[in-house]
Amino acid sequence: MSSALTDLFPHPIVQAPMAGGVSVPTLAAAVSEAGGLGFLAAGYKTADGLYQEIKQLRSLTARPFGVNLFMPQPEYADPAAVDVYAHQLAGEAAWYETELGDPECGRDDGYEAKLAVLLDNPVPVVSFHFGVPSPDLLDSLRRAGTFTLVTATTAEEAFAVEQAGADAVIAQGVEAGGHQGTHRDIPETDGSGIGLLSLIAQVRETVGIPIVAAGGIMRGGQIAGVLAAGASAAQLGTAFLATPESGASAVHKQALTNPLYVRTELTRAFSGRPARGLVNRFLREHGPYAPAAYPEIHHLTAPLRKAAAKAGDAQGMALWAGQGHRMARELPAGQLVEVLVAELAAAWTALSQGGAR
Numbered sequence: 643m644s645s646a647l648t649d650l651f652p653h654p655i656v657q658a659p660m661a662g663g664v665s666v667p668t669l670a671a672a673v674s675e676a677g678g679l680g681f682l683a684a685g686y687k688t689a690d691g692l693y694q695e696i697k698q699l700r701s702l703t704a705r706p707f708g709v710n711l712f713m714p715q716p717e718y719a720d721p722a723a724v725d726v727y728a729h730q731l732a733g734e735a736a737w738y739e740t741e742l743g744d745p746e747c748g749r750d751d752g753y754e755a756k757l758a759v760l761l762d763n764p765v766p767v768v769s770f771h772f773g774v775p776s777p778d779l780l781d782s783l784r785r786a787g788t789f790t791l792v793t794a795t796t797a798e799e800a801f802a803v804e805q806a807g808a809d810a811v812i813a814q815g816v817e818a819g820g821h822q823g824t825h826r827d828i829p830e831t832d833g834s835g836i837g838l839l840s841l842i843a844q845v846r847e848t849v850g851i852p853i854v855a856a857g858g859i860m861r862g863g864q865i866a867g868v869l870a871a872g873a874s875a876a877q878l879g880t881a882f883l884a885t886p887e888s889g890a891s892a893v894h895k896q897a898l899t900n901p902l903y904v905r906t907e908l909t910r911a912f913s914g915r916p917a918r919g920l921v922n923r924f925l926r927e928h929g930p931y932a933p934a935a936y937p938e939i940h941h942l943t944a945p946l947r948k949a950a951a952k953a954g955d956a957q958g959m960a961l962w963a964g965q966g967h968r969m970a971r972e973l974p975a976g977q978l979v980e981v982l983v984a985e986l987a988a989a990w991t992a993l994s995q996g997g998a999r
């Protein structure tokens with residue numbers, strides 16, 4: 643723990659930003675209060691919604707926290723492919739007694755307005771997903787006193803992150819729950835994601851900036867593993883999704899450890915960009931045909947996901963989860979941080995004595 647990032651918080655544990663109402667202020671506050679780094683997710687929120695969440699979080703904790711932004715995506719969708727997918731989903735809309743969403747209802751997720759919020763009211767840490775912001779922007783954030791992080795899924799992407807001037811890189815392995823933060827969505831590379839330990843080693847030999855490791859981490863022993871491999875901290879999503887403070891639905895939380903869900907898969911079925919979720923009916927039936935079209939498919943399926951959630955139907959929801967989902971523990975977030983820290987200490991002791999066995 644020697645980087646400026648981990649000087650901000652005592653334990654090398656970052657709670658992943660989770661858009662879609664999961665990483666709410668109460669979750670982020672509990673993690674930051676316990677000595678980890680809590681995160682808010684600006685994705686799918688309005689600028690004012692983000693501002694209000696930051697205000698609420700500040701009222702709950704004076705400790706450092708982060709805010710995550712999705713980078714706007716270039717237009718790359720084939721409208722005809724989106725139409726074909728919409729046709730395929732017509733039966734789902736009839737089943738859930740709703741309409742499909744408008745795929746063209748917004749491309750940039752209010753990015754500029756949210757940036758303005760973060761420049762006017764600087765926060766301790768900002769991270770970016772789905773691409774690299776300009777050097778100028780990263781510099782403006784630094785001058786505002788904000789530490790910047792950008793996700794990378796390959797050593798080449800990590801190099802681009804360092805070149806742009808970010809303070810640290812999030813190395814996201816293929817095990818990770820939710821969206822892969824690949825900088826450009828290239829369908830030809832589907833399924834070629836890199837496992838976390840290998841990725842950390844590759845990134846470590848490519849860049850000099852600190853690394854935050856993400857993907858499939860559920861136990862303190864795994865945190866010890868990524869630190870030993872060259873990371874400065876670990877970012878955990880699925881582990882915190884299961885906590886009582888997380889805003890995920892009860893159905894989503896229960897599914898994580900339900901033996902009905904035996905595996906996860908990367909899919910474009912719900913959003914048009916590869917994201918890892920529990921394999922359920924919707925993913926199985928539509929994943930193989932879903933086109934590369936983000937955020938069009940996200941908007942198209944929004945009413946279906948909402949209707950499925952309202953009906954408590956896990957088979958129609960986007961059950962984002964990393965490969966470690968079965969190891970999720972229903973502990974309060976602050977207690978989870980404490981348990982992870984204890985497991986990490988035990989793993990270090992075991993390592994110093996020549997390994998666990």
Ligand SMILES: Cc1cc2nc3c(=O)[nH]c(=O)nc-3n(C[C@H](O)[C@H](O)[C@H](O)COP(=O)(O)O)c2cc1C
Nearest residue numbers: 658660661683771818819820857858879880962964
């Ligand atoms: C429900 C969910 C939502 C997510 N939303 C975001 C997000 O808004 N921004 C982001 O950078 N990463 C997001 N991620 C990815 C996490 O940052 C992180 O890479 C991932 O959770 C790590 O893998 P794990 O879930 O196995 O711990 C999300 C992950 C999950 C599970």
